Amino acid sequence: MHPKEPEIHGFKAYKSLSEVPGKVDLAVLVLPTKIAADVLEECGKHGVKNAMVVSAGFAEMGEKGKKLQQRIIDVCQEYNIKMVGPNCIGIVNTRIDLNTTFFPNDAGPGFIGMASQSGSFVTQMFAYLKKFGAGFSQAISVGNEAMTDLTECVEYLGECPRTKVIAMYVETLRGGGRFIEVAREVSKKKPIVAYYVGGSEAGRKAALSHTAALSGSDALYNGVFNQCGVIRASSMAELFDICYVMGAQPLPRGNRVALLSHSGGPAACAADTAERYGMELARFSERTTEELLKVVPHTASVGNPVDITFNKDPNDYSRTLPSILMGDESVDSLFMYVLMPSHRVYQTFKTMMTDPDQARKAAEDFILNQCRDMAQLAPKYGKPFVGGSFYTRSEPFTKMLQDNGVSVLPSPERAIIALSALTRYAEKRRKLMAAP
């Protein structure tokens, strides 16, 4: 609808709701703050049952705004309208191709269900998630939560079969008690990961002016999250790193990780990070050590991390070694530093084949087969398998690994931090399930 224009971006625009043929499923209100309530009332009179108020200038803008917000709540209650917002950017549901935001969803469908107190952390994550080959199942920008709050979104996403993990961007939790109750139940079914920014004084003030949020201390929120199995992330990137691993990997039975690398530096970084984040480096069985020694060169280290230093047969690194480690009873999860610059594989095949196209095809097949073999390990052993590489998705090896189900993150540290979060969730979930 538009008061003047007959057409917007090729779509017919109506002057009023009475002109619209058929039933209106959803009204998205992007208009001056002052007239929002009146237009919403018109919607109610025409039987619209779902609305989204994108406009800002409500409770986040002091007393006057609070009154305006109360008026739209009153209207919604009177006409039984389910409303998201105000001061939000809308919702995304990739199953029905619904996207009310003004950004195209580059990422496509995925398994992350997002409930966010920031609209930017829906829209600006489309391009971000695409970089990992990840995406949203659904995403909801809740804005001021006048009627639909984060807790309700978590409950809803808990029921969504395409949502394997729930991501939350939190400036405040309105009504903490009910959140704990809901999140405890949802956490038994699927993980919830929260990035909370209201714990510092500066964060609290920023949140207040952003979404009228009255935040609480870190200690309070850590207590809340802890009670209901919610994993806390310390940045937007970490939030999605963790969700990305949680949605794709099986739950580990314990915190004993095996680290596999062909370079000592990344291995040491992974080991250091693992300990800082509460993981234990697995002590391999004698049999494992013997089997490792059969495969690795003499310069290698077969402690944990396993650092092979170099390898002549790439199959050793991508198949034999990870299989040996995953098969060890004392290993709960595997981290692997992954790197195979495709141009070098191609060069190798070029020395063996005269036709460059044939060589390129052979190189691609070779890489794809390696990736597929690696992707079978996690389901085969029922243990999580994460990769770390500074070569991101523009490198075919990384892309093929990711597309085949290996969670490859952009550095050893980020991979280990995400794996440690999955491990903590598995532990918390066991406790929740055991509780009366």
Added chain:
Amino acid sequence: MHPKEPEIHGFKAYKSLSEVPGKVDLAVLVLPTKIAADVLEECGKHGVKNAMVVSAGFAEMGEKGKKLQQRIIDVCQEYNIKMVGPNCIGIVNTRIDLNTTFFPNDAGPGFIGMASQSGSFVTQMFAYLKKFGAGFSQAISVGNEAMTDLTECVEYLGECPRTKVIAMYVETLRGGGRFIEVAREVSKKKPIVAYYVGGSEAGRKAALSHTAALSGSDALYNGVFNQCGVIRASSMAELFDICYVMGAQPLPRGNRVALLSHSGGPAACAADTAERYGMELARFSERTTEELLKVVPHTASVGNPVDITFNKDPNDYSRTLPSILMGDESVDSLFMYVLMPSHRVYQTFKTMMTDPDQARKAAEDFILNQCRDMAQLAPKYGKPFVGGSFYTRSEPFTKMLQDNGVSVLPSPERAIIALSALTRYAEKRRKLMAAP
């Protein structure tokens, strides 16, 4: 040289040093561990004064390896050979296009001087740094440091005029006392940033098997770094984030930061991170607040963070507002959340112009001018200006900002963490300069 092949990758291979015409400036030894000392001795006899031993299997491999390492040290001392390694990957010097590693340097020349106890953290950073438009001035993989250690590299890079900031990957500091002495002096001239992974038990063990490093506790190393103004990073990504900002931005006079955003979520993240990392949110002068209010829409917040929520004239966001903030006496540095999807700028120009090529050119010019204006702010006010955006270098706006000197990092949190490190360095440097 090669014992059998007459040619390798198109280069002539000699059977022995005596066949090589003219003086040999540098010998790079990539050969079986056992014969390294003998070949090095041959080099010595032929007057080679610089060598690099890439081969592994020395002190990092126990007693036998330690003896082999001592032999190459003896040979170098006898023939007065300056040696880097063993168990290293070589060096890079972008001024003279020298790269002894087996990776092409995608990144090109830059201002980061790297001294690393991991070869991978030289070679695998080429592609990584390219993503930021950054690069190495020089990079040295020190390996086991049999003769050339990190301290010597820091001293050397301190003198390099193209090196604006020194990055260190550290598993151990051999000879801590001399390091403190050297680093204190270098820190007065340029910043040193260190990523130390030997502080945990797991990191210590991994480092021992990697480069025979005997690491010390975090407390010990924090004390060492603190004494000599070295800034500690907590991951490889953070190491380069910090270097990237330090090499490009002026030193702030204090820790009072102004935060500017057009979205509330990123603003709240930036505020929360700033406080956690020791920054103070600047309290703007009355005049600043008045000037801000003249420009921003009524939904905006003009506290700190300044969150404009939306803007009609992009010049307000990229020129007027940052200028107002930078001009305030109570502001020491500026963080700005930056985002301008180029395709939308292009679409806007397309509605005004009939010729698509002309519209594209106009859009590019528009973005470039915005970026150039923003890039003038840091030098004009002598205050650091960092940007954060989830849109990386594949987005022209981010690329143009970076190429014009604005340090744009891949998220608000990472930008603030790097800015806080620059702020801490500025503070430490003032103390070092004031010390007797």
